[in-house]
Amino acid sequence: MFLPTSSAEMARRGWDRCxxxxxTPDAYVDHPSFAMAILGRFLEADGYRVGILAQPRWRDPGSFLELGIPRLAFAVSGGNMDSLVLNYTANKKPRREDLFSENGDPFFSKPGDGKKYRIRPDRTITVYCSQIRSVCREVPLIIGGIEASLRRIAHYDYWSDSVRxxxxxxAKADLLVYGPGEYALRDAVRALEAGDALRECVIAGTAGVRKEADVPGDPILLPSYxxxxxxxxxxARAFxxxxxxxxxxLLAQQQDSRFLVQFPRRRLTTAELDAVYDLPFMRRPHPRYEHEIPAYTMIRDSITAHRGCFGGCAFCAIAAHQGAEIVSRSPASVLREAAAIAAMKDFSGTISDVGGPSANMYASRCRIGGCDRPDCLQRGDACENLVSGTAEYGSLLGAVGNVAGVRHVLVSSGVRFDPVLLDDALLLRLLRHHIPGQLKVAPESGSDSVLAAMNKPGxxxxxxxxxxxxxxARREGIRKYLIPYIIVGHPGEGEAEAKETVRFLRDCGLAGSQFQIFTPSPLTRATACWYLGHDPCTGIPLPVEKRIPVLEERKKHLIRR
Incomplete structure (x- = not known):
């Protein structure tokens, strides 16, 4: 049974209140790749009545009361993707597609209706919270998801070209949950159940508002907003x-007369992660939807095997959101999910992915339990304390392939090409069994100076x-190809470096056109470099090209190479 999305569905369960x-601005898909499903199912397992208000017509404040007023809290998400990244291209042109909506249509309005009415408003969380507050002031607001997570401290915002x-x-919310957030949200809801005020709670993986006199402990005090x-x-110092x-x-940063206080991240165990993915998901969209939801189609038969990424790429927000440490599911948990997928009536026989942010980081760990400033991969020359999980990952892929009803297991997540994470045994397994014809890899640039700024291998x-x-591939008689991802206009790239990338692609004989112009997303080191013109931590100057026509021409030149 799906979680209720309307008062009628609540009534069928015998509920008078959630x-x-x-x-959420996403269509409700009850699948473990969709945040609203994970959060809802996790709270449900703890005994709470949870409703999903998906894609409310946000211009009408009354639409936020479709399920009534909740007993404990509204949990407001910006969706699986940041609203501004999803609504606009790197050159700030509106996108005409939203993969998390029916048929990829980003609008409530239809052709001929006049002014466009986007399903996902810009700065979704702030808009949703404002509308909820206008009709319901007494209920606590908890915000979360990647949009909140990457904007939890004062940050540079590319879309307004300002520090916000x-x-x-x-959003004038009561609590911010950063990271994936199932356990932090549950702890917050339990606190509300106990009668505690969220603004007084100390909950790992959250940030709250405090008066100066109420800032707890001995925090790292960031320069004020x-x-x-x-x-x-x-x-630069704050970042x-x-x-x-x-x-x-513990971190604290003054925002106005009050302080933001961020509590340390909650580190999950394998057993805790297993508990999340073992929940009873329906693994399909709610029946209210009549048409395809593209994001679901892409990941329907995929499995998340782990969370976190220690790659340290300057342009990537994964570590700021999920954390740098790898938390892997147990093989038994992954196999249970594979069996559940195989038992579905419309299963094609192919598991489309077993992975995570970087697929071959599964089961990787630090021999000494971590350090103050981790740099596990060291741009290709790995730390001696990094214990690779390549053998465990290869074994896991093989075990999933042996599940009854599974004929093929593919790896669609990104694969790191660092030697410590991709030895010959795993590479051979991928070539033989798990890539259909092309392996997508991410050199990101062909200039060593730009790669240094990215913290990527040379x-x-x-x-x-x-x-x-x-x-x-030659030895095995296998015809497989590499498809490179390249970022155009990353801080550090001038005309000379762009030409180096063209030569690199030509010399390596790499085909494809998976090239994108750098988008400065909040809370990444590369975005700080883009804003400052130098690295915020080292002070090293970096050329930054901000003229979109120049960047578009660079991208075209790469494609025409």
């Missing part, structure tokens, strides 16, 4: 302090990988 209402304060203050919005040196904390210590590491790939 305990928690999850509000924490989204918790703009006033300072970072007017002084780039203060911005670097946040970045190097890895969510380990071109020599990629070329050595390609030589191994080609050698094994």
């Amino acid at each position: 305990d928690v209402i999850i509000v 304060r924490s989204i918790l203050f703009d 006033s300072a970072v919005s007017s002084d780039t040196a203060a911005f 670097c302090s946040f970045y190097r904390n890895y969510d380990r210590r 071109t020599g590491v990629f070329c050595a990988f390609k030589e191994r790939f080609d050698r094994l």
Whole structure:
């Protein structure tokens, strides 16, 4: 049974009220790749009545009361993707597709209706919270998801070209949950059940609002919003302090007369992650939808095997959201999910992915339990304390392939080509069994100076990988190809570096056109570099090309190469 999405569905369950209402701009898909489903099922398993308010008509405040007023809280999400990244291209042109809506249609309005009415408003969380507050002031608001997670401290916002304060203050919410957030949200709901005020709670994996006198403990005090919005040196200090904390210590940052206080991240265990993915998902969209939801079609038969990423790429927000440590599911949990997929009536026989942010980081760990400033991969020359999980991952792929009803197991997640994470045994397994014809890899640039700014392995590491790939493919008589991802206009790239990338692709004989212009998303080191013109932690100057026509021409030149 799906979680209720209407008062009629609540009535069929015999409910007169929800305990928690999850509000999301995504279509409701009851699948473990969709945040609203994970959060809703997790709270349901703890005994709470949870409703899903999906894609409310946000211009009408009354639409937020479709399920009534919750007993404990509204949990407001910006969706599986940041609203501004999803609504606009890197050159700030509106997108005409929303993969998390029926038929990919981003509009409530239809052709001929006049002004477009987007399903997903810009700055979704702030809009939703404002509308809820206008009709229901007494119920606590908890915000979360990647849109909240990446805006939890004062940050540079590309879309307004300004430094903005924490989204918790703009949304006027009571609590911000950062990271995936199932356990933090559950702890917050339990606190409300016990009669506690959220603004007084200390919950791992959350951020709250405090008066100066009420800031607890001995926090790392970041420069204030006033300072970072007017002084780039203060911005750099604040970012670097946040970045190097890895969510380990208490943080505080003054936003107005009050302070944002961020509590340390909650570190999940394998058993806790298994408990999340073992929940009874329907694994399909709610029957209210008549048409395809493209994001669901892409991941319908996929399995998330782990969370987190220690790659340290400057442009990537995964570590800021999910954390740098890898938390892997047990093989038994993954196999249970594979069996559930195989038992579905419309299963094709192919598991489309067993992975995570970087598929071959599964089961990787640190021999000494972590360090103050982790740099596990060290741009291709891995730390001696990094214990690779390549054998465990290869074994897992084989075990999934042996589940009754499964004929093929593919790897569609990104694959790191660092030698420590992709030895010959795993690479050979991928070539033989798990890539259909093309392996997508991410050299990201062909310029070693740009790769250094990205904290990515140099071109020599990629070329050595390609030589191994080609050698094994020839030996096995397998015709498989590499498709490169390239970022155009990353900080550090000028015209000379762009030409180096063209030569690199030509020399390596790499085909494809998976090239994208760099989008400065909040809370990444690369975005701080883009805003400042230098690395915030080292002070090293970096050329930054901000003229969109120049970047578009660079991209065209790569495609025409």
